[in-house]
Amino acid sequence: MAETDAPLLDVRGLSVVYDTASGPVTAVDEVDLTVKxxxxxxxxxxxxxxxxxxxxGIAQLLSRPARIGGGEVVFRGQNLVAMNDAQLAPVRWQNLSVVMQSAMNALNPxxxxxxxxxxxxxxHGTRDKAEIRKRSxxxxxxxxxxxxxxxxxxHQLSGGMRQRAMIAMALLFTPELIIxxxxxxxxxxxxQRSLMLQIKELQRKLGFAVLFVTHDMSLVSHFSDRLLVMYAGxxxxxxxxxxxxxxxAHPYSKGLLEAFPSIRGPKVPLVGIPGSPPALSAMPHGCRYAPRCPLAYADCTSVEPALYAVDDVLARCLLYSPDHRPPASDRTIAGRQKENVE
Known part of the structure; x- marks a missing residue:
């Protein structure tokens, strides 16, 4: 593969573990992800x-009790997991920068x-006051x-201005990736919409990649190129x-979409997902979503699904497994699921 065709960020089997008094707890479990x-x-x-x-974990900003449990984070051909702080220092902010969740807490008050x-x-080595002022x-x-x-x-800026000020700080060295x-x-x-439009315009103008974390499905529907859905790590x-x-393709993705109102089409009632995500220290056997899934069948409580190719996406659901088909009595359920996702 030519270097220009390689992904900018290639996360391979990344796991993050929290060390607790009762033993290690895995919060991120073998995640694979690429960003072009x-x-x-x-x-x-x-x-x-x-x-x-x-x-x-990707940005190598974990602090104890969290630690990398395994995997690689390959950014611009370098495995960040294998680098120490001195080696990471030139990469951070110059090539990869981070915009934190709360600008009021991230900025020094x-x-x-x-x-x-x-x-x-x-x-990062810039000492000239005039140059610093000009770039700022x-x-x-x-x-x-x-x-x-x-x-x-x-505190003298509004919430939106503080977030934009954080994005401006992330752009000081024109990085290739902003998390x-x-x-x-x-x-x-x-x-929210104003800030998202600003981010997309800056991305178009400067050409950087974005890895954008949110809990709001509707927020990214018109702004992201690809979408990764996480559940229970x-x-x-x-x-x-x-x-x-x-x-x-996955019942959880469908549940998230049904929990947000659509601005187009007929008016439909919102449907929440019953229950809550499992505790990290007590993951259910088999599929982690099975206790909340309306389409679960017997194998879902004992067999852990892999990621299966379903048309243009990957989905971690036994409904798409060639080896664990629903029994005959449940095939109508699987059929309904297929109709819902087509």
Whole structure:
């Protein structure tokens, strides 16, 4: 494969473990994920499914009691998992940057925005004050904020402006990949859309790739190229965003979509998913979604499904397994599932 054809980010079998008093608990379990150059990949799922933990594992920002349990994170041909802090330092922020979930918590509340930008640039070898000021003004302009706010403290900015200021900081060195951990979670729907449009415009202009973590399926429907759905620490569906939205292959993906209102088509009642995700320390046998799944049958409680190719997506569901078909009495259920996803 030519270097230009290789994915920018290639996550292979990534596992993240939390060491607890009662033993290790796996929060992210053998995740595979690729991000191409200039691509927008979204990661969705309920709270507690491992999205943010996976993100921190990819960026090598884990702190104890969390640790990498296995796998590789290959970014620009280098395995980040095998690198120490000194080797990671030139990669972070210059080639890969992170926008945290809460800008108010991520930004230093007692330092002006400009001073925080200066600290970031100095940490990567830029010492000239005029150059720092010029670049800081440039990135603020990119996100639509007046340069006067370099003198502002974070609390003097609105929630949307703080998030844009964080995105501007992530763009100081024009990285190839920006990882975003629910950057819109604290914003109202109008501010969310405005920020998403800003991100897409910047991506179009600068050509960076985005790995975007959120719990809101509807938020990424028009912005992401591919969609990864996580449940209980594992990937349950991954594929083209439109393919997942138009014909969700996994019952969990379908349940998430039914829990959000559509802005098109006839008015339909919202349907929540009964129950809650399992505790990480007590995962059910077989399929982890089986206790909540309306389409589960006997094998689902004993056989752990692999990721199966279903048209244009991958889905972790025994309904698509060639070796574990539903019994005859359940085939009508499987048939209904197939009709629902076509």
């Amino acid at each position: 150059r200039g691509e927008f990949v979204a990661v969705v799922g309920e709270s507690g499914c491992g999205k943010s933990t996976m993100l921190f 007692v330092k002006r925005i400009g001073a925080q930008y200066a600290d970031t640039m100095k940490a 003004e440039e990135v603020l302009a990119l996100v639509g904020i007046d340069r006067i706010h370099l003198e502002s403290y974070p 975003m951990d629910e950057p819109t979670s604290a914003l109202d729907v109008v501010a 594992r990937v349950v569906e991954f594929g083209d965003t439109r393919a997942v939205f138009d014909a969700p």
